[in-house]
Amino acid sequence: MRVNEKIRNISFWIVDFVSGGKIRRHYLDIKDSIENPSKKPIIDKQSKFLQDVLNHAVTSTVFYKDIIPENLENFPVVNKEIVRSSYQKIQSQKHKNSKKIGVSTSGSTGASFTVYQDINKKTRNTADIIYFSELCGFNIGYKLFYLRFWNMFKKKNKLASFFQNITPIDVFDLSSDSIKDLVNVLKNDKSNKGMLGYASSFDKICKYLDTINSTPIHCKLRSVIGMSERLDPLTKKSMKKYFDVDMVSRYSNAENGMIAQQPSQKEYFIINWASYYVEILDFNNDTRVTPGTFGRIVITDLFNYDTPMIRYDTGDIGIMNYIEDDNITRLVLTKVEGRKMDMIRSTSGEILSTSILLVINKYKEVKQRQIIQKTADQYLIKLKTENNVFEKENEFIKEFKEYLGEDALIKLEYVSEIPLLNSGKQRAIINEFSA
Incomplete structure (x- = not known):
């Protein structure tokens, strides 16, 4: 120092x-x-x-x-x-x-x-x-x-x-x-x-x-x-x-x-068990899922006595599982995927990990991106590219169909900028369809 x-x-x-x-x-x-x-x-x-x-x-x-x-x-x-x-x-x-x-x-x-x-x-x-x-x-x-x-x-x-x-x-x-x-x-x-x-x-x-x-x-x-x-x-x-x-x-x-x-x-993610009790609950009911399964992240704040926040559904989803690290067995969050409302589903109804965004990273022409699910089988992908040119457009859509489904209807829209929210954050995935 x-x-x-x-x-x-x-x-x-x-x-x-x-x-x-x-x-x-x-x-x-x-x-x-x-x-x-x-x-x-x-x-x-x-x-x-x-x-x-x-x-x-x-x-x-x-x-x-x-x-x-x-x-x-x-x-x-x-x-x-x-x-x-x-x-x-x-x-x-x-x-x-x-x-x-x-x-x-x-x-x-x-x-x-x-x-x-x-x-x-x-x-x-x-x-x-x-x-x-x-x-x-x-x-x-x-x-x-x-x-x-x-x-x-x-x-x-x-x-x-x-x-x-x-x-x-x-x-x-x-x-x-x-x-x-x-x-x-x-x-x-x-x-x-x-x-x-x-x-x-x-x-x-x-x-x-x-x-x-x-x-x-x-x-x-x-x-x-x-x-x-x-x-x-x-x-x-x-x-x-x-x-x-x-x-x-x-x-x-x-x-x-x-x-x-x-x-x-x-x-x-190391969970702050010192200050919170964390549960992963089923999407359709309030029972706990088995380790390694996606579910809703629900927390109980152990220290807020003014406003007890007990079994508070954060709106995020994730996976909790056991790992061995430095000879210590820990119950950790192996995935934190963001808000449930920001998750998209394939045409068959399967919830897809936000890791799908990594598919776009290999396309160096793409500077910014946002995926919007409009209906059960319709998807809008906004892309910012140099001069709105994307020569690999067909390859891009074909690859995304492998994840979204062969019957997925994918539309690309070229934009000058993906706008920030009023909070200054940026939503990479938006689901406008309630499955």
Whole structure:
């Protein structure tokens, strides 16, 4: 660490110590839980966290008051719409007059809504982020280039930005010129640094570097985390090529926090069992699926006592399975595929993995893409190519029929740009058909 980085790091922990050391205690608990998942004291502690929040929900909310809390499966599965419409009943009566923090979803794929978190939950989430950031090479004190749609979020005040060392980058300003300026800033900045932002933003940066035939950029970039969108493995390879950094994907949401993250050079996600209980449920009912099977990602937040989020359907789908890593057996997310409404089906009705997007990567002429399912057998694929020319159009459609079905009706539309959502995110797959 450089001197100014050490000062920021030490200052952060001194402030926490003077305030009672709450972040440090949470951090050590998370570290112990994630690194020793099979030890009985850890398992017992996590079981207690779960039981405590279930008991709290039953004794302090109108929504859950008639439920027997001994078994998580006695609780109903809720989603964003249920939480929004029943918020007064779900919010803890014991915490109504307590200090709390409001966190809001962006509403990228529906109406936004706000969830309130008690101060202990907010502290826990801070500790979650610190620990998982360290796992991929980012330490407190390093400079963080944060790519998001900043107009939708309250920017840090100048004092907070100084101590947290954050440089905000607005994704709506990622033109070729602004990317060129950003790369120059990275080159000239001598500090250790990390980048955090929407996965599609890094794809755009890499595509720009491809177009100028850039050589590797040496800039002390220690950590890159993609969030909010599926991270294309090709983008990870490109970030390694240009910045010599192992990019990872983080699975989180605004209403809960840091749920899972990829380890460096791995494709699976370590689940944050320290702070959440995660289930994978069937698409058609609320029963748990067997390991290795696609289903809905449903989480129980172990620390939000202001608004108990129990069996909350995130709207995402994935696969959970056991892996062996460093002589530790872990239950991890082997796939996180994004929102169910952003999944497409073949003409036979089979849900297709978003890995189908990788098929497009081999066509170097394609700069941007978006797949839209219109009906059971009709698909619109929007492509951005140089001068709207794509000589391999017939080969492209033929290959996609191998995945979508030989009877698939595929239309290509050439566009100048795939527009970003109001949140600054980019939807690569859209399903307008309800199967």
